[in-house]
Amino acid sequence: MEASQKQVGQPLSRLEGQLKVTGTAKYSGDYQVPGLLYGYVINSTITKGKITRLDTGRAKAVPGIVEVFTYENRPSLAWFDLQYADMDAPPGSPFRPLQDEEILYNGQPIGLVVAESFELARYGATLVEVECEEEAFETDLRKEASKARSPKIGMATMLKPLPPRPKGKFEKAYQESPAQVSAEYYHGTEHHNPLELFATTTIYEGDGKLTIYDKTQGTINSQLYVSNIFGLKYKDVRVISPYVGGAFGSALRPQYQLFLSVMAALELKQSVLVTLDRQQMFTFGHRPPTIQQTRFSADMDGKVTAMNHLAIGETSRFEDYTEVVVNWSHMLYPAANTLMQYKLVELDVYSPLDMRSPGGSTGMHAIESTMDELAYKTKIDPLQLRLINYSEDDVSLNRPYSSKELRQCYLQGAERFGWDKRSPEPRSMRRGNKLVGYGMATGIWEANQLPAKADAILTTDGKLRVNSAVTDIGTGTLTVMTQIAADELGMKIEDVEFLYGDSKKPFAPIQGGSFTVSTVGSAVKVAGAALKKKLFSIAKKMKDSVFSKADLKEVVFEDSRIFLRSDRSKSVSFLEIIEANGGKPIKVSKFSVPSLLKQKKYSRATHSAAFVEVEVDEQLGIVNVTRAITAVAAGKIINPKTARSQILGGMIWGISKALREETIQDFNLGKYMNQNLAEYHIPVHADIHELDVIFVEENDEIVNALGVKGVGEIGLVAMPPAIANAIYHATGKRINQLPIHFDSLL
Amino acid sequence: MGSIFSFEDGFLFLRSIQLLGIIVIVSIDVYQCYITMLTEIVEKPGLIRSGQVSLKVNGNPVQLNLLPWVSLLDAIRDHAGLTGTKKGCDHGQCGACTVICDGKRIVSCLTLAVMKDGSEITTIEGVAPEGDLHPLQKAFIEHDAFQCGYCTPGQICSAIGMMKEGKAKSREEVKELMSGNLCRCGANTNIIDAIMEVQNQDAHE
Amino acid sequence: MNNFDYLKAGDIQDAIGKSGSCTDSSYIGGGTNLLDLMKYDLAHPTTLIDINHAGTQDAVTETENGGLRLSAFATNADTAWHPLIEEKYPLLSKAILAGASAQIRNMATNGGNLLQRTRCYYFYDANVPCNKREPGSGCSAILGYNRIMAILGTSEHCIAVFPSDMCIALAALEATVNVEGPNGPRSIVFADFHRLPGDTPELDNNLLPGEIITSIDLPPQGFSDNYSYLKLRDRNSYAFALVSVATGLELDGDIIRNARIALGGVAHKPWRVPEAEEFLVGKAASEENFAQAADIILRGATGYQYNDFKIELAKRAIIRNGMMALHPETQLPGALPSA
Incomplete structure (x- = not known):
């Protein structure tokens, strides 16, 4: 290890911690400027149809209410779908707020009241009269499952591959195998519900310029969206989002409060804050309900012979949102015969939207529950069954993994959990009046990298400043990027400043899919490397330079100095280099592009193994996840403290998905019924017990120069099936619908 | 068929009623009258009266001229300009807006500022002397007890209130009495670790 | 607003x-x-x-008959944690502490607790039919998603449940509600305070226009030796009950001398069936006897598809809570099921 490798790998506390614990970190709704106007959104209360009459007169008559915007008086805007498409838009026609009289889904925004205070705007919304003509609608996936069709293909498909082609002869192999398991799974709708309400503050700067504080996972995504729709120059639109109060995918696409805030600010030539309320947080993207069927077979030695996985997901009538649900099993298990199918059903809902571990958390529940059943069928320990079917390669694409330490995840996780204390029979373990169950499952998630750019500047005081447009949605991006930059230049953390969350800074894609560290971290690294090169070339040209005969390979960067490797008494400080540069800062700008040629020979993925203990009250069905361990192989871990928190967060999301959260739909009314945090149950502190994380060492020189794979998603995927499997082990009951209600165990 | 949104749902429901075989006349007129009545009431002129509200916020006297419908939360954020207190639901379902009011933790979204005239309020900005951190704030940083940070002011104010109540001793009791503060990032175990550390320190002092 | x-x-x-x-x-x-x-x-x-300053915020005063008087203006938290309540009426204390969150209990008053409105999804959505909200508009819950709705005392107009925890204990303790109104003061026994939906689901209780709850009287018997409050819900805290049970027992050895059982989360009011309590008198405090009492209490219960499970769950909860009342020291925070 090089002496300069000091920060990467350290459990550094979050650098913005002090701002967050003192309430000084500002989120998009926290910017108060003189004359700020408040917008309150009016939403459709029917599911489908047309607005036949709108009367805003009574609202507008109230003193203090400035304007009411509807489709009737909105400004003329961009025409083409492409202009409304953002970086995460699926194939189809993106939803356009206040477009016309058509109502496409329940809760659709149909108006914006702008007033001098929040209270007046909210009051005004109750005074607007809306009459509608209602049309027949359908929101029930199960009822419409027979209408499932193949998804359309578009740009988004690149990051979301369709199912692999069938292999072998599934039907024949399945029928001829001695052990067969088939099951059907149903997952309902879920909403991201970050704790922060979606808010956009548009500061009207005059001369056609806007500064926008937006809740987003991509400042440049919001900037492009606004510029394209409202016909503004990119340089005149600046989107700033340093603090994002959770997102989990919900802010991957610009949401309607951004559109409405900007529209109102431009029309009124004043600054406008539009904040959605919690009910309105259920009126845009969501995790789609999904039906799955699996049929897996094995020989009696446990070798999986055939796998069929079908998923039918929900989408809207206007876009084909897809997820990768059925591709995972064959990436893990080398069956010779496979049939993977993925279909969509159009319903009268808003387009679904990526939600933490999209597709993976859905598919892996079905896959790993089916594997668990196969274990019982073949009388093989569930962990053993995974090891029997372990594959070093990605058989689905016939290529090796860039790295895969899943076996170590299984072994280390099992060891720490005490898996060997599990007695194989269901209902065979108990503690007082509770049945105890052990369950395990495998997790997998892709390790992608996208292009990104970063600036690195050595400032006149000899400090390093690195710039990127990327956001930090709570993942620890600021801290991790600072660590990467510090190490690259051989500097102390306190001498490095990472500036981010601003569309004026160098390009970064939307933050999601567990690809931020690999994407932006790589850009920071190459920018740092370029800066080193530049510093060295200046140092070399200095008068009587100690490096006159050396090249870059012969020096090390440490303690804000460049040392000659062969003679460490010879060195130049960064401040001396600045001086040699005429006292001017030294700046480089660098694009990082994934080495596709190298990468495409390999499959790149993170892996995990989750081990769960549940207690189920035998009489009352109440379930508690009393203990869970997730062992993760995710390449290099830059910051074990923040990475551990990411995994813990994912595990708690897994507990929530398995046992708590669900959006309740009333299909007669075509709407969601629990649009609040009292009845949309996310876990409370009392729900969460002992959780542990193991990072398995994994070296990967292919995935990217940092060897990182991302940890945002992998903590979640294995938990729901591990919990369902533990509940089966405890009770002998297999519940394939999530969340598992305790009363289904009575 | 044109009508106000809600009436359509009435028709939908009629379908269900028929299934039950119950004869009920859904009176759209009653509903319509209700709506009309409502708007008349709320638009009655002269009703809107603002008044002076005196609060002591983080030790500083604050005089606000407020309409009665301003919640304590909105008064703190929009009128007193202290945006550290967060709005996560506005209905008492998440705890993000927790402040300490006259020594007790409350959700500031579910009370009106006028009802708290004369009260002493401590928000996250005032839990420690300026430039210093409360032991809980330090422990939250050390234990990585937040990710996005949005629930954090409420968690910390709530934990301060809880420790003052003195009813939670065990970890299980702390978890129960902190359950009014949701964390969507899943920092739950780290939050409870941070609180337990400070609570145990206090117990030893 | x-x-x-x-x-x-x-x-x-x-x-x-x-x-x-x-x-x-x-x-x-x-x-x-x-x-x-x-x-x-x-x-x-x-x-x-x-009305926060219209009455005393001192939670508790002792009454002449050996009971206690709760101020309607005191907070739920001050009441639950009052030493006299913890000592003499721990069932009430536990029930209050199982409701809402610590912050809300620091704000909510005892009087207000009695007047909580239902958490029915359809009542809470101003744009769908609901007879409680808009009499005559219809009940969307009967054929809707009714997992949280009532199984007892429903009518064809309303299947909403009353959401309080505190009131389930007050019902079991046979409290009396004192009110003051334009026509002077009066007292209402707890069983008569809340209403069943019948033809008037818009009315939750029998308070007359202008009346204010001033205090709640607890009779001397607090069942402090053998009590239990059990709350079953979709998460361990900060959620409304699907089924809750307040049980108070007076025992002589293992023979029941006096029993009180009230159910929450199953009806438009706290649900008590005196016949079941009388059945238990003179019998052993056993699972079998609690099971028979449960059958009596759940007599006539009707599910509406998604809440069918509540019938069996309520029976089991009654049995379990009866047994838990024999070991009140094992009560868990949040009224979770214990030993």
Whole structure:
């Protein structure tokens, strides 16, 4: 290890911690400027149809209410779908707020009241009269499952591959195998519900310029969206989002409060804050309900012979949102015969939207529950069954993994959990009046990298400043990027400043899919490397330079100095280099592009193994996840403290998905019924017990120069099936619908 | 068929009623009258009266001229300009807006500022002397007890209130009495670790 | 939310007077339910009369008959944690602490707790039919998603449940509600305070216009030796009950001398069946006997598809809570099932 490798790998506390614990970190709704106007959104209360009459007169008559915007008086805007498409838009026609009289889904925004205070705007919304003509609608996936069709293909498909082609002869192999398991799974709708309400503050700067504080996972995504729709120059639109109060995918696409805030600010030539309320947080993207069927077979030695996985997901009538649900099993298990199918059903809902571990958390529940059943069928320990079917390669694409330490995840996780204390029979373990169950499952998630750019500047005081447009949605991006930059230049953390969350800074894609560290971290690294090169070339040209005969390979960067490797008494400080540069800062700008040629020979993925203990009250069905361990192989871990928190967060999301959260739909009314945090149950502190994380060492020189794979998603995927499997082990009951209600165990 | 949104749902429901075989006349007129009545009431002129509200916020006297419908939360954020207190639901379902009011933790979204005239309020900005951190704030940083940070002011104010109540001793009791503060990032175990550390320190002092 | 006028009442008579002189006024105590309803546009008072200073906020006073009087104006938290309540009426303490969150219990008043409105999804959505909200518009819950709805005492007009925990214990303790109104004071026995939906689901209770709850009296018997409150819900805390049970037992050895069982989360009011309690008198405190009592209590229960499970769950909860009452020292935070 090089002496300069000091920060990467350290459990550094979050650098913005002090701002967050003192309430000084500002989120998009926290910017108060003189004359700020408040917008309150009016939403459709029917599911489908047309607005036949709108009367805003009574609202507008109230003193203090400035304007009411509807489709009737909105400004003329961009025409083409492409202009409304953002970086995460699926194939189809993106939803356009206040477009016309058509109502496409329940809760659709149909108006914006702008007033001098929040209270007046909210009051005004109750005074607007809306009459509608209602049309027949359908929101029930199960009822419409027979209408499932193949998804359309578009740009988004690149990051979301369709199912692999069938292999072998599934039907024949399945029928001829001695052990067969088939099951059907149903997952309902879920909403991201970050704790922060979606808010956009548009500061009207005059001369056609806007500064926008937006809740987003991509400042440049919001900037492009606004510029394209409202016909503004990119340089005149600046989107700033340093603090994002959770997102989990919900802010991957610009949401309607951004559109409405900007529209109102431009029309009124004043600054406008539009904040959605919690009910309105259920009126845009969501995790789609999904039906799955699996049929897996094995020989009696446990070798999986055939796998069929079908998923039918929900989408809207206007876009084909897809997820990768059925591709995972064959990436893990080398069956010779496979049939993977993925279909969509159009319903009268808003387009679904990526939600933490999209597709993976859905598919892996079905896959790993089916594997668990196969274990019982073949009388093989569930962990053993995974090891029997372990594959070093990605058989689905016939290529090796860039790295895969899943076996170590299984072994280390099992060891720490005490898996060997599990007695194989269901209902065979108990503690007082509770049945105890052990369950395990495998997790997998892709390790992608996208292009990104970063600036690195050595400032006149000899400090390093690195710039990127990327956001930090709570993942620890600021801290991790600072660590990467510090190490690259051989500097102390306190001498490095990472500036981010601003569309004026160098390009970064939307933050999601567990690809931020690999994407932006790589850009920071190459920018740092370029800066080193530049510093060295200046140092070399200095008068009587100690490096006159050396090249870059012969020096090390440490303690804000460049040392000659062969003679460490010879060195130049960064401040001396600045001086040699005429006292001017030294700046480089660098694009990082994934080495596709190298990468495409390999499959790149993170892996995990989750081990769960549940207690189920035998009489009352109440379930508690009393203990869970997730062992993760995710390449290099830059910051074990923040990475551990990411995994813990994912595990708690897994507990929530398995046992708590669900959006309740009333299909007669075509709407969601629990649009609040009292009845949309996310876990409370009392729900969460002992959780542990193991990072398995994994070296990967292919995935990217940092060897990182991302940890945002992998903590979640294995938990729901591990919990369902533990509940089966405890009770002998297999519940394939999530969340598992305790009363289904009575 | 044109009508106000809600009436359509009435028709939908009629379908269900028929299934039950119950004869009920859904009176759209009653509903319509209700709506009309409502708007008349709320638009009655002269009703809107603002008044002076005196609060002591983080030790500083604050005089606000407020309409009665301003919640304590909105008064703190929009009128007193202290945006550290967060709005996560506005209905008492998440705890993000927790402040300490006259020594007790409350959700500031579910009370009106006028009802708290004369009260002493401590928000996250005032839990420690300026430039210093409360032991809980330090422990939250050390234990990585937040990710996005949005629930954090409420968690910390709530934990301060809880420790003052003195009813939670065990970890299980702390978890129960902190359950009014949701964390969507899943920092739950780290939050409870941070609180337990400070609570145990206090117990030893 | 509409705008409204705000008045502060100095005492009870002042409050009643103010109420009489305004149309569509509403008293406000803690406000934790009323403001919630107003923000959802479900309640539209034009005047709020703040009664927080109209009565004593001292939670508890002792009464001549050896019982206690709870001030309606005191907070739930002050009541639950009052030493006399913890000592003599721990069942009430546990029930209060199983409700809402610590913050809300610091705000919500005892009087307001009795007046909570239902958490029925359809009541809470101003744009769908609901007879409780808009009499005559229909009940969307009967054929809708009714997992949380009632199984006892329902009518064809309403299957909503009353959401309080505190009141389930008050019902079991046979409290009395003291009210003051334009026509003077009166007392209402707890069983008569809340109503079943019948033909008038819009009425939750028998309070008359202008009346204020001033106090709640607890009779001397507090069942402090053998009690238990059990709350079953979709998460371990901060959620409304699907089924809850308050049980108080007076034992002589293992023979039951007196029993009280009240159910929450199953009806439009706290549910008690005296016949079941009488059945238990003189019998052993055993699972078998609690099971028979449970059958009596659940007699006539009807599910509406998604809440069918509540019938069996309620029976099991009654049995379990009966056994838990034999070991009150094992009560867990949050009224979770214990040994």
